[in-house]
Amino acid sequence: MADKLDQIFILLRDWLIHFLPAALRPFAAVVLGVVAIVCVFPGLFALTTVFERKGLGRMQNRLGPNRVGPFGFFQPVADGIKSLTKEDIVPLSADAVVHFLAPLVLVVAVFMGFAVLPLGRNMVLVDMDAGLLFFFAMGASTEVSIFMAGWSSRNKYSILGAMRAIAQMISYEVPLLLSSVTVVMITGSLSLTKIVEAQNHYTGVFPNWYVFTPWGFASFLMFAIAATAETNRTPFDLPEGESELVAGYFTEYSGFKFALFFLGEYLGMFSISGLGATLFLGGWSAPFSFLTWVPSWIWFFSKDMAAIFIFIWMRGTLPRLRQDQLMNFAWKFVLPFTLLNLLVTALWRFMDGGWLRWVVCSAILAGAYVLMGRTGMARKNYGPRSYRYAE
Amino acid sequence: MSVIFFLVAALTVAGGLAAVLFKNTVHCALAVTVAFAGLALLFLSLDAQFAGFAQVLVYIGAVAILVVFAILLTRGSETPQSGVFSKSWFTGLVIAAGIFAVLGWAVMQSAHALPQQAAAPAVTVHDIGVALVGRYVLPLEIVALLLTAATIGAVIVALHEKERTQ
Amino acid sequence: MTGFASPLEAYLLVAALLFAIGLAGALTRRNAILVLIGIELMLNAANLNFIAFWRYGPHPEALTGMMFAIFSIAVAAAEAAVGLGLVISIYRHAKTTDLDQMNRMKG
Numbered sequence: 001m002a003d004k005l006d007q008i009f010i011l012l013r014d015w016l017i018h019f020l021p022a023a024l025r026p027f028a029a030v031v032l033g034v035v036a037i038v039c040v041f042p043g044l045f046a047l048t049t050v051f052e053r054k055g056l057g058r059m060q061n062r063l064g065p066n067r068v069g070p071f072g073f074f075q076p077v078a079d080g081i082k083s084l085t086k087e088d089i090v091p092l093s094a095d096a097v098v099h100f101l102a103p104l105v106l107v108v109a110v111f112m113g114f115a116v117l118p119l120g121r122n123m124v125l126v127d128m129d130a131g132l133l134f135f136f137a138m139g140a141s142t143e144v145s146i147f148m149a150g151w152s153s154r155n156k157y158s159i160l161g162a163m164r165a166i167a168q169m170i171s172y173e174v175p176l177l178l179s180s181v182t183v184v185m186i187t188g189s190l191s192l193t194k195i196v197e198a199q200n201h202y203t204g205v206f207p208n209w210y211v212f213t214p215w216g217f218a219s220f221l222m223f224a225i226a227a228t229a230e231t232n233r234t235p236f237d238l239p240e241g242e243s244e245l246v247a248g249y250f251t252e253y254s255g256f257k258f259a260l261f262f263l264g265e266y267l268g269m270f271s272i273s274g275l276g277a278t279l280f281l282g283g284w285s286a287p288f289s290f291l292t293w294v295p296s297w298i299w300f301f302s303k304d305m306a307a308i309f310i311f312i313w314m315r316g317t318l319p320r321l322r323q324d325q326l327m328n329f330a331w332k333f334v335l336p337f338t339l340l341n342l343l344v345t346a347l348w349r350f351m352d353g354g355w356l357r358w359v360v361c362s363a364i365l366a367g368a369y370v371l372m373g374r375t376g377m378a379r380k381n382y383g384p385r386s387y388r389y390a391e
Numbered sequence: 392m393s394v395i396f397f398l399v400a401a402l403t404v405a406g407g408l409a410a411v412l413f414k415n416t417v418h419c420a421l422a423v424t425v426a427f428a429g430l431a432l433l434f435l436s437l438d439a440q441f442a443g444f445a446q447v448l449v450y451i452g453a454v455a456i457l458v459v460f461a462i463l464l465t466r467g468s469e470t471p472q473s474g475v476f477s478k479s480w481f482t483g484l485v486i487a488a489g490i491f492a493v494l495g496w497a498v499m500q501s502a503h504a505l506p507q508q509a510a511a512p513a514v515t516v517h518d519i520g521v522a523l524v525g526r527y528v529l530p531l532e533i534v535a536l537l538l539t540a541a542t543i544g545a546v547i548v549a550l551h552e553k554e555r556t557q
Numbered sequence: 558m559t560g561f562a563s564p565l566e567a568y569l570l571v572a573a574l575l576f577a578i579g580l581a582g583a584l585t586r587r588n589a590i591l592v593l594i595g596i597e598l599m600l601n602a603a604n605l606n607f608i609a610f611w612r613y614g615p616h617p618e619a620l621t622g623m624m625f626a627i628f629s630i631a632v633a634a635a636e637a638a639v640g641l642g643l644v645i646s647i648y649r650h651a652k653t654t655d656l657d658q659m660n661r662m663k664g
Contacts, residue, residue: 098418098421128440129440129515129516130440130441130444130516133441133444133445133448133516134444136448137444137445137447137448137451137452138447139452140447140448140451140452140453141447141451141452143452143456144421144424144451144455144456147456147459148421151417151459151463159463163460163463166456166460170453170456173452188517189516189517190516396564396567400567400571403571403575404571404574404575404578407574407575407578407579407582407598408578410578410582410591410594410595410598411578411579411581411582411585411586411591411595416588416590416591419591419594420590420594423594423597423598426575426598426601427601430575430601430604430605433568433571433605434604434605434608434626437568437608437609437611437612438612439608439611439612439623439626441623441627442604442608442623442626442627442630445627445630446601446604446630449630449631449634450597450601450630450633450634453634454597454633454634454637457637457638457641458590458593458594458597458637458641460641461590461641461644461645462590464645464648465590465644465645465648465654466648474587475586475587475588476585476586476587477585477586477587477656477657478657479584479585480584480585482584483580483581483583483584483585484581484584484585486580486584487577487578487580487581487584488577488581490576490577490580491573491574491576491577494573494576494577495570495573498566498569498570498573499566502561502562502563502566503562505562505563505565505566505613506563506565506613506614507562507563508563508564508613509612509613509614509617512611512612512617512618513618514617514618514620514623518618518620519620519623519624519627522620522624523624527624527628530624530628534628534631534632537631537632537635538631538635541635541636541638541639542638544639544642545638545639545642548639548642548643548645548646549642549645
């Protein structure tokens, strides 16, 4: 019974394909998987918008939207109707073709990332040998769309926002990749399904997730920081801060195109949280060995939603970092720490199991964290303020 | 299979042509990004998944962004009054056409000797990794040295400018 | 494949066409950055050639073509970075990227 519930979507898909001739069955299987992803994740996006607004509201000691539906939970319906019926304004001097294509490129690139995430046991759309590389390749493609959006608007705020966003995304892409490479080193494969299967074992009651090892914990922290920067969330949301740059690179977008950008950004958040859950938190595996009767896809989506909740929590709590602080942080702290983490992971791999490697690896990582924090991120002694006037 | 190949090849060649012919430099950069994407699809159709994904990650994710940044930093998006093609454009065109003629003739001549079909090579990422640290470890280390030198060189070139403008 | 003796022939012709287009771009455009774009197109065409020969040639399990293409991608990225840094540096000195005006060694 628990197995049936676990594989219920696979069984449903197989039953639906049964009605088609044998030649069309593989194609139809993939199409059904794509339809499922395209329905589920934007639905979650709609739910997340209202959760975010109510969550932020509660953190800021106010109610959030509460008019539409019970406790305001039909707000996304109202938002959707508003976005779809607003007038689509394109500035006269804007580059029409590039302006039109930018949201499309973003949404396509972000949806492609979902193709390799294992949403449950046997529930991955395409099981690629180089799945992790494909995911990062699609993430890198979103930078082009941000540039297209910012440049085609012919607006100073847009281009400034786009340049800041791209610089931030490029800076944090290297630590993102390096912290994922540690997982690949230990698992021995770039395939996401193999990475989850390697974590699906239990020592006693506790799971063998990578986050419960010293190098895995450090990698997970750096991955989380880099993921927050990649998706332009607070504290790294200078490119789209409302008080800074109007709306950054999507200033000149209205109506459906704005909704597409919003969708692309939140879906990026979902996919990178999903990747973090797959790499470090065991994907679809249960947290305790006595809970394996709960279906695997429930665990995956719970971990994804927990990560989204933490994103919302950080947005309500932390102040925004300035652009130079953000870049300093990336190049002077996060990148050296991830490089050291690679060495420590190699050390872990080649030392024999037991308490010694735990102690050595944890000591190296904790010592480096404190050392780099004290030296690299030390507050600079600025001295008395000086003035420089524009010529 | 062949229809998809023709579509992707047409997309790639169109992107390349657009990159060379457009007047606005940023449009050229975006067109060459389309050509890179088409090439990545061609790599995937040749069963070279690792090379295809590396092409997207490096070329579209890094080189295209670099080109666009350079265009913006050198005010390249303003079209010059004196035209975008140099004075000796005809010579360049003749040379390029000549090279294509020679290469095309060489391919057509030897077309009968080319293998008709080959089984898809069963290459996993594991094999590529083993090759990289086994047989090709020397090129790997040299490329690492080259990339370090390129990084340091780029930083020095940019730093020099800052000192001079101050 | 319609009209082609072998799929390899089609890929080689596409690669030759892209190479010629890149060469034409590198030789006929004024802006230095567009010359670099032409060079990148040429390198990509050569990569396509390598991968096509790796796929259809003897001993694809030796991975020679794929390795060459991967190293070529890495080297091309480094060369683009250094080349564009040079173009930016020249722009700051000469205030132009027009190659027709930069035909003297005098600074």
